[in-house]
Amino acid sequence: MSKYIFYPGCAMETSARAYNESLLAIHDVLGIELEEIRDWNCCGATEYLGINLVPAYALIGRNLALAARQANSSRTVVASCSACYLNLAKADHYMTERPVLSEKVNEALAAGGLSYIPGSLEIRHLLDVIIHDVGLDTVRSKVVKPLKGLRVAPYLGCMVPRPDYKKRWSDAEHPTELDLLLKALGAEVIDFPLKTHCCGGHMTQIGPTTAFELIRRLLQSADQFKADVMATVCPMCQMNVDAYQAETNRHFHTNFKMPILFFTQLMGVAFGVDPIKLGFGREFVKATEAMGRIGIETPAELEPKTQPKRKKPTGLPMPTMPGQTNQEE
């Protein structure tokens, strides 16, 4: 088991719960141990950076400081969310590049009894760890149910391959790592031209028409290439393409039905993990049909809808005429 410090980020506990569940279900198979940073806080996403510089970096800095304090056998922080990954990497990089930033961030951290020396941690994305530490050979050796016949569009989005401060990826715009991983699972991988294009990010919240156009481009391209599903590494991408697909369809009078799953869910399926443990059923655009085509049964809904048990099996008391006995009693 290789040990890593883990920064999950807020989305893993809410909108990207399926990502978290599937990661928890496969990390043992991959031989990676993830130790969560104790009492981590939000990374500020792309919002805080646009409001106030030093507080934004101090917010990220607290996570780096906590991680560095907790680090013993490993100095590698793994993030599964793209925005979290970039923010942690960015703070570490810019604090190194511009000492005055490091000085100010540390002055702020000192108010909370913390400090961080830039460069003392290695910030990496989960996909990078799986590709480069675990390795494709290991992944291939764990496959028991190859995803044969499933046409997958590998979708990385922006913030994992770019700006790539440490040059960890094969290319900033057309990296092949996710393609190779999905191929190792036995899937039929399409050469998706928009694999690192933008999902709209927070524009679904502040400028929906801008976002819908970006989402439409992705859906149209994946559809043209006859993909059965898209596979992503990013909670925001999943959320925008999945939860806003209906609104995008309404906006453009289109009828796309493109499921988008986390790459860890597909890994779980290929490793033979029960799909129920992999967060299937949480997606808005159902993957049931696509997975069914390769003989994998996945739940369409989260859990079977059961009526809550009533205290009295008979229901509400009904009025009765005097002298008449209530049949329900």
Add this chain to the structure above:
Amino acid sequence: MTTQPIPTNDPNPNVRFLEEVSARTAGVSRLEMCIQCGTCGGSCPPAEDMDHTPRMLFALIRAGMREQALASNTPWICVSCYHCVVRCPQEVHIADVMYTLKSMAIQAKLYKDSTAPDFSQTFVDMVETYGRSYEFGLATRHYLKHFPMRLPSMAPMGLGMLTKKRMDITPKRIEGMDQLNAILERAKTLEVV
């Protein structure tokens, strides 16, 4: 290669606007190195919705046109996709300059549409209260104020988020809230310039 602008003693602050934007940006912005080639605008997915392409915006900054630059919607449309950043032949930290311009526009109250600054501020309010993002609170507050007409079409999605357990009604609060607040309060008194 130097990335520092030539120092000037001009009393007009707009003459030093480029320098100010550059200094307020997180890393070494390299904004002074822009050669106006236009690769950024040509790489930008939402460029058609912008008042100015990044190249045009940088020309405004260099010309000292402070108000026009800070009133531009360009930084608010930027989706932080970093296509321009990796393609820029001068390695200008374009996305980070956009963050700087947003914060300066907020300070100068020069933004034209409050939707995006309000969203960022609400997000930050949640983080400063709980230490975590709180989507339910953020979404309800934001949509009621800025997109009430979108609510009917959004309702099924919001409900889906709840029933699929992809959104919590109650916020999660970190233990070290006092520590985080102390850090942020101190940070708000600090600047990198």
